[in-house]
Amino acid sequence: MSGTKQPLELAICMGSSCFSRGNKRNIKLIKEYIERHGLCGKVVMKGHLCEGLCKDGPNLTVDGQVFNCVDSATILALLDQHLKIQE
Numbered sequence: 001m002s003g004t005k006q007p008l009e010l011a012i013c014m015g016s017s018c019f020s021r022g023n024k025r026n027i028k029l030i031k032e033y034i035e036r037h038g039l040c041g042k043v044v045m046k047g048h049l050c051e052g053l054c055k056d057g058p059n060l061t062v063d064g065q066v067f068n069c070v071d072s073a074t075i076l077a078l079l080d081q082h083l084k085i086q087e
């Protein structure tokens, strides 16, 4: 019965402001995290264009919930939190 869980969906703002303010590094961290924990298939990463929220960036959406000012510590904590919840 398990195994039908939806993957965690991460939508990363790839607009130039968010990208240069931290999402470039966040993407790298997320990829490393997925590899390290063997989460391929459990996490889906998508990029999206600027949504006009640049001043609060870097922005990232986790399962439809928007997070602002996401730095490397925040992204790792979010992944831990969400993937544990899904267990």
Ligand code: FES
Binding pocket: 013, 014, 015, 016, 017, 018, 019, 049, 050, 051, 052, 053, 054, 057, 059
């Ligand atoms: S660049 Fe991300 S909201 Fe504008």
